[in-house]
Amino acid sequence: MSENMDRFLPLTQFIAEMMGPDTEVILYEVETRSVYHVVNPFDEEMVVGSEMRSLERGFLEERRYERNDFIVNYRALSKRKNKLKSATLFLRNDAHELMAVLTVNQNVDRLVELRDLLNVMVSGQHPYDAEPGTSFYNSFDISVEGMVSHTIRDELDKYQLDPIRLSQQEKLEIVRSLDQKGIFLVKGAIAELAECLHTTETTIYRYLNKLNSAEKE
Template identity: 30%
Template sequence: MENENRRFLEKYFPVASFIAAIIGPKCEVVVHDISDPEHSIIFIENGYISGRKVGDASTDLVLKILKSEAYHEEQFIANYKASGKFGQSFRSSTYFIKNDSNELVGLLCLNIDVTHMEVAAEWVQHILQGGPNPYITPPADEAPKEEKQATEYLQGNADDLLQHMILSVVGKITIPPDRLSPQEKIEIVRELNELGVFLLKGGVSQVAVALSISEPTVYRYLQKLK
């Protein structure tokens, strides 16, 4: 079955090259095989943009998609924000690759580096608007609305991905992990589980270290969440 899925995904390699050739050298195009999250990248064009290569891991968003099974409702997600380990900003989109049985087997991802575009756009906007007027207060209903959409962090190996995802949750805590109550730790494990952290092989051990608990305790917390 794995070989069959691999052959199915290989049909998308020329499509990825085609897209990258059209959009240009600032567009990275990736094909993921979801059967192996630690080494899901099986094809990549313009990988120098994010520093990733074939054999590298999934992203935090890919794991979240797999955990939430959002692909049942949608065929793709488009134009969300992503960031790179070199500080870049990306406009990204992901297409859900499904086999003839409508089962998700892979992802086709586009990551367009818009870092310089954002700087240029900010400069143009400043020139056109001339800066804020201190004597004019904009109406409350004209205040910019926060855009709620998917975000993604583009990194290389699975260890980097795990550290980033765990820090995104544990880093919000203002007290040392060893002073957290069991219920507070369960809530953290629940949040990490929803992000897909435990889809990666090293997830349990790294979470155990981050929360100052044993691996069996992490498994016990996960059982309580079912």
Template identity: 30%
Template sequence: MHFLLEQYKVMVEFLGQALGGDYEVVLHDLSEGHNAIVAIANGGISGRGVGAPLTNMALRFLADREYERHDYKVGYRGVSRAKTELHSSTMFIKDEAGRLIGMLCVNFDPAHCVQAANAVLALCGLPGMSLQAGEDAGASAGTETFVGSVPDAVRSAIEEVTGATGVPASRLTMEEKIRIVDALNQGGLFYLKGAVSEVAAQLGSSEATVYRYLSKLKS
């Protein structure tokens, strides 16, 4: 881990306690290709822990090189472990040369605020607000989803691409597999360690085949 990230590990613990249990604070280490969580506070909101991979949005920030245009992204949409909507933000951490070495993320779960508001609305005889995210939340390109492992990340990304869950690899044509690999590559999935072997396994292909698809897409 880059030495500059050590001070942010303390910040994660501090912010988690200062902001309270409705705020999940996460530090991702991107130095040396680690691309995983190294510190987390109030992780029950997303159900993740230390070692969990980058989210789909964090991978997209890498693929789009968002950090070169902005120092942070504020107020995008996430989905909690309980399938309620989160308000998420990310700060890009860079070294002295401007290279991205980490991301500090804050995910706010407004569930308790909504519950309190609904209690007031009920006293006034008015309909309450929903805590649940829409059914399409996990499939939306602008929504952050959280996974605890690389296999889960690959599975989630494939489902996002195909628009379906549990599609057997035997039902996919070579053209469909190439399109999936292309979409996963554009979404930054291959920044994760072990992603190539896991994509190969879930597509029923060899690692060499996945690398061949990637090479073909670059040509």
């Protein structure tokens, strides 16, 4: 089996070299559900022979590989709470049998910081706050943070319920709508929504992953 698994090592190394040190590349062996090779591990427990992470195990248990060759651009959090953009590729042998799982996790924290720097360059260090009651759609000068808060409030107002009384499906639809508007590209948006919905950031990420998985089916 190891000789067959070795065929995927150049691909693993290639991706790691191309993406750089902020990208963790993990090659799992399906038969043992363990790490066969890893480059740039994000935590000390991710070593050769360690157990496959729960997310990838879930993909196997759901038999996602029967419907998709790969899953890309889903969101995750590292053990150290770094924001990740992730992708998983299902690798097969010559008989088209699932043999390995390759997961790429890119730490996007520094990209988020760069995005925030660009926001400051565009809007200034202290952007003009629109007058109360002014729609941000008509105000070029409103701050990015204000736009996020306003957009979240608008979305919640559609339901005319205290957020704590919203059902899980209603919360999922709110996350879907905000994601389509690009709100989660703004730093702090997920934390603010979690607070408004009386839930956790981890739950919001779980909603986003669920939506992303549904779109791939």
